[in-house]
Amino acid sequence: MSRSVPQTNYAAVSGAGYDSCWTPRHAYLILQPYIPADAVVWECAAGAGWLAQWIREFGNEVIESDVREDFLSGWEPDHWDILITNVPFSLKYKFIQRAYELGKPWAFLVPYSTTYANTAKKIRDSFGANFEELRPNKRINFAMPGSGFRNNGAQMTTEWLCHQLLPRQIIDVDLPNPLPEHRLIKPPKRTKQTHDGILAWIQKANPQTHEDIANLVEYAMKKGIANDQPDIPEDTVFQSESVAIQSSLLSLWEGQDL
Secondary structure, three states, X not given: OOOOOOXXXXXXXXXXXXXXXXXXXXXXXXXXXXXXXXXXXXXXXXXXXXXXXXXXXOOXXXXXXXXOOOHHHOOOOOOOOXXXXXXXXXXXXXXXHHHHXXXXXXXXXXXXXXXXXXHXXXXXXXXXXXXXXXXXXXXXXXXXXXXXXXXXXXXXXXEEEEEOOOOXXXXXXXOOOOOHHHHHOOOOOOOXXXXXXXXXXXXXXXXXXXXXXXXXXHHHHHHOOOOOOOOOOOOOOOOOOOHHHHHHHHHXXXXXXX
C-alpha cells in the first residue's frame, strides 16, 4: 500500500509544545477493531481526554492518568488490560521502556520513524520482543497546540506501535477522513500560573495539617491549577487557617515540575 502524505508541513503556534497534540477520532478508528470489547484500557497520557472519549464510545472502560503524575513515576491502576495512548513524542522511548516492563499489551501512537531508531530497537531487543505496526496510509490530522484542527495533517507520519495486540507484525490500513466538525474546535487559551493565583487556591483549601498538605499537593499535581481555580476535593477537610502551613505548601507547589 502506498503511503501518501501531504507535501506541506504545518507547525503549531510558535512556542507551543508538540507533546500536547489532541488525538482525533479517526486516529483511533483504525486501532479499535483490535481492542477486545471487555478490555479495561489505561490511557496513561490522557491530557484533555480526547482519546479516552473515543475509546469509551465503543464500550471499553477507560482509566485516565497523565504523564507527570503517574506513568513515568511507577504508578499503575489496580486493574487494567491494555495501555493505549498518544505518546508525548519527546518521551516516546521512556514510554516504550515502561510499557515493556509492565508486561501487558499496549498501543502507542508514535512517529513512523520510531521503529527504525536504535534506541527503540535496543529497548525492544532487551525484552526479546517484536514491534507490531499499524500503519495508516496518510497523516493523521491532530489538533496542534494553539491552532486546533485547522491544518491538514501532522508534522510527521505516525503509526500505532503495538505489542501483543495485532494478528500480524505489520498491517497497512486506510485512514478514515476526520470529522468535519473537529476543524471548528480550537484548544482553550491558557495563561501562565501566577504566584498570587496559586496562593489564592491554597488559601481556599485552608490546609491545617501535614496530611492536608500531602493531600493538596497530590491533588494539585494531578489536576493542575486551572485559570478559574479548581474545586477542592470533597473528601479533603480543612479546619482552620494556618499561614505557616500555607507558606510551606506554596513552596512545595512552586517546586513541582508541572
